[in-house]
Amino acid sequence: MVSEGHVYSRENITAAVEQSLQRMRTDYLDLVQFHGTPSPAALADGEAIEALRDLQRAGKVRFLGASATLPHLPGLIALDVFDAFQIPYSALQRDHEAVISDAAHAGAGTIIRGGTVRGAGDKDWDVRRLPEVAAERPRELWERANLDDLLDGASRVEWTLRFTFSHADLHTAIVGTANPAHLAANIAALHRGALPADVLVEAKRRLDAAAQE
Numbered sequence: 001m002v003s004e005g006h007v008y009s010r011e012n013i014t015a016a017v018e019q020s021l022q023r024m025r026t027d028y029l030d031l032v033q034f035h036g037t038p039s040p041a042a043l044a045d046g047e048a049i050e051a052l053r054d055l056q057r058a059g060k061v062r063f064l065g066a067s068a069t070l071p072h073l074p075g076l077i078a079l080d081v082f083d084a085f086q087i088p089y090s091a092l093q094r095d096h097e098a099v100i101s102d103a104a105h106a107g108a109g110t111i112i113r114g115g116t117v118r119g120a121g122d123k124d125w126d127v128r129r130l131p132e133v134a135a136e137r138p139r140e141l142w143e144r145a146n147l148d149d150l151l152d153g154a155s156r157v158e159w160t161l162r163f164t165f166s167h168a169d170l171h172t173a174i175v176g177t178a179n180p181a182h183l184a185a186n187i188a189a190l191h192r193g194a195l196p197a198d199v200l201v202e203a204k205r206r207l208d209a210a211a212q213e
Contacts, residue, residue, distance in 0.1 A: 006034075006035060008034065008046040008048040009048070010051040014051055014054075017032060017055050028059055028061065030063060031061075031062065031064075031065050031083070032061050033067050033084070037068045037072050039072045040072070053081075064084075065082055065083060065085060066082050069088060069095075069096065070096065070099065073099050074102065077102055077103050077106050077108065083108060085109070086112075086174070087103065088112070090114055090116065091147070091159075091160050091163040092141050092160070100112070100169050104169035104171070109172070111171065111173070111174060112164060112167070112172070112173040112174070115160070115164035115173045115175055116157050116161050116175065141207065142156075145206040146206060147203060147206065150202065150203055152199075158192075159195070162189055165189075165194050
């Protein structure tokens with residue numbers, strides 16, 4: 001079955017796992033994720049899930065996951081076969097805020113991507129690698145919500161990252177780094193923890209209002 005450029009066939013999945021095992025020189029993969037936001041039907045048609053389960057039973061794969069978005073994500077959660085979901089989320093991309101909790105409450109791990117919206121506007125708001133986000137939306141939403149008023153001395157990147165960390169059902173996040181100093185800054189933001197509760201409530205209020213304009 002072909003979906004969004006991905007072919008979810010048993011043959012492709014088995015070959016991809018075997019190739020990864022060889023390239024990584026390992027006996028098993030900790031997590032294998034479907035990408036391209038497949039629908040449950042797309043996975044069923046190509047025996048994709050059963051192919052991964054066979055590899056799991058053979059000891060070549062430990063956990064099954066899916067990198068997915070709406071509208072297919074709830075259906076994938078309902079299948080009750082995935083151990084983890086990779087989901088986009090940030091202050092400027094809150095479409096999946098509730099479904100992240102749905103995934104966690106169903107017993108799956110949540111892996112957040114796009115948590116700083118490629119830098120949250122410190123430079124030129126380049127979101128080309130976040131295809132589900134319109135190119136101008138982050139800048140316009142940030143400005144309409146007057147989020148700079150809530151920074152309290154933090155950079156936009158730090159503040160946005162801490163907003164992401166504030167989601168109660170986030171288990172881990174993929175955060176890109178350009179150099180060791182950038183990595184250190186991200187770790188420092190993590191150590192500062194979630195945004196204060198009153199700041200988080202006010203930020204969401206402003207974002208909700210701005211989204212309606």
